[in-house]
Amino acid sequence: MNHAQQSEARHLLQVYAQLPIEVDSAEGVYLHSGARRIIDFYGGHAVAALGYAHPDLLAALRRQAQDMYFQSNAVALEVRAQAADALVGIAPAGLSRVFFANSGAEANENALRIACRTTGRARILALEHGFHGRTAASAAVTWGAAKSWYGFPRAPFDVDFIPRDDIARAEAMIDGETAAVILEVVQGLAGAYDLDPAFVTAIAAACRRHGALLIVDEVQSGVGRTGAAFAAELYGLQPDMLTTAKALGGGFPCSALLLTEELAARLKSGDLGTTFGGGPMACALVSTVIEVIRRDRLLENVRTLSAELQKAAVTGPVTAVQGRGFLLGLRCKRPAKDVQAALLARDILVGTSSDPAVVRLLPPLTLERQHVQTLCAALADIG
Numbered sequence: 001m002n003h004a005q006q007s008e009a010r011h012l013l014q015v016y017a018q019l020p021i022e023v024d025s026a027e028g029v030y031l032h033s034g035a036r037r038i039i040d041f042y043g044g045h046a047v048a049a050l051g052y053a054h055p056d057l058l059a060a061l062r063r064q065a066q067d068m069y070f071q072s073n074a075v076a077l078e079v080r081a082q083a084a085d086a087l088v089g090i091a092p093a094g095l096s097r098v099f100f101a102n103s104g105a106e107a108n109e110n111a112l113r114i115a116c117r118t119t120g121r122a123r124i125l126a127l128e129h130g131f132h133g134r135t136a137a138s139a140a141v142t143w144g145a146a147k148s149w150y151g152f153p154r155a156p157f158d159v160d161f162i163p164r165d166d167i168a169r170a171e172a173m174i175d176g177e178t179a180a181v182i183l184e185v186v187q188g189l190a191g192a193y194d195l196d197p198a199f200v201t202a203i204a205a206a207c208r209r210h211g212a213l214l215i216v217d218e219v220q221s222g223v224g225r226t227g228a229a230f231a232a233e234l235y236g237l238q239p240d241m242l243t244t245a246k247a248l249g250g251g252f253p254c255s256a257l258l259l260t261e262e263l264a265a266r267l268k269s270g271d272l273g274t275t276f277g278g279g280p281m282a283c284a285l286v287s288t289v290i291e292v293i294r295r296d297r298l299l300e301n302v303r304t305l306s307a308e309l310q311k312a313a314v315t316g317p318v319t320a321v322q323g324r325g326f327l328l329g330l331r332c333k334r335p336a337k338d339v340q341a342a343l344l345a346r347d348i349l350v351g352t353s354s355d356p357a358v359v360r361l362l363p364p365l366t367l368e369r370q371h372v373q374t375l376c377a378a379l380a381d382i383g
């Protein structure tokens with residue numbers, strides 16, 4: 001245990017597996033640990049889309065804190081309207097209504113509630129190996145949760161899991177009883193596993209045929225991480241609802257549920273709510289993150305460097321690369337944990353995943369070529 005871990009252990013619940021580093025501060029794509037400068041290919045669970053201490057985010061934080069650092073949804077705010085405008089501006093066609101919340105799980109919880117309410121159906125389908133969060137409904141659609149940590153005596157609706165990339169099973173399972181299918185097109189925690197586009201298309205078509213809603217969870221993949229504003233775009237999808245969080249506030253906690261006008265018209269005052277969701281600080285940062293991604297052409301940066309990385313990273317322990325953009329999984333011939341430790345010894349932080357053979361990369365969208373080269377050289381070096 002390092003010093004910070006010992007301090008945390010005094011009173012904090014010990015429920016997290018933690019990395020063996022102490023971070024004093026962070027700037028750009030670097031974590032500072034004493035004299036060490038560690039390149040962050042993990043991005044704090046994919047949150048640090050613009051890295052750390054980004055001048056535009058700092059300026060927006062200061063400006064908004066000075067103007068008004070909190071106000072609830074009982075008061076309409078220009079800053080909230082602007083964040084919603086910006087988000088709808090980059091969202092897949094048809095998703096023109098926004099509900100701001102605080103976490104990915106909360107956004108999914110609301111999406112699932114809307115699906116059950118508006119369809120009058122009680123069955124949700126999710127995907128094997130998917131992760132959607134830890135609240136009652138989000139965890140109910142998370143693969144493996146029921147057997148390990150779910151904890152509630154029952155799920156709030158019926159749930160079934162579709163095997164990944166099995167078109168025949170998906171078509172057989174989606175029927176007139178299905179309220180919604182929820183999926184991550186690039187499964188993050190599962191190791192950046194990018195689903196077969198034909199499978200995703202078949203699910204979308206089956207949902208349309210049977211009047212089931214399609215919910216795309218872009219909590220991890222959204223807001224530029226895959227080299228598109230949203231990964232749904234890469235799959236040609238027009239979901240009924242889309243959830244996003246993590247990168248959305250660049251580190252300030254917030255999430256959003258995007259939905260169609262048609263669904264929005266079915267909701268009335270009082271149907272959804274939150275105290276902190278849509279707070280002015282979060283909203284100022286949402287607008288800033290989206291603007292910086294546009295201004296600095298970060299989607300192009302992600303696409304270019306991802307293509308280079310996908311080629312050059314197949315070296316040393318890495319046998320294949322999966323995923324899209326900067327949501328990548330390096331399949332390794334030895335345990336991902338060992339590769340993670342070997343890279344950390346060389347001042348490079350990468351993530352692991354629920355697949356023990358896959359190292360996960362979720363770097364800031366501001367990453368540079370030199371960082372990609374450093375990672376690939378280190379991979380070759382550790383053999």
Ligand SMILES: Cc1ncc(COP(=O)(O)O)c(C=O)c1O
Binds near residue numbers: 108184
């Ligand atoms: C795809 C996906 N959905 C939902 C969640 C839950 O988000 P949060 O931890 O903000 O509740 C996560 C978190 O890792 C995620 O990766």
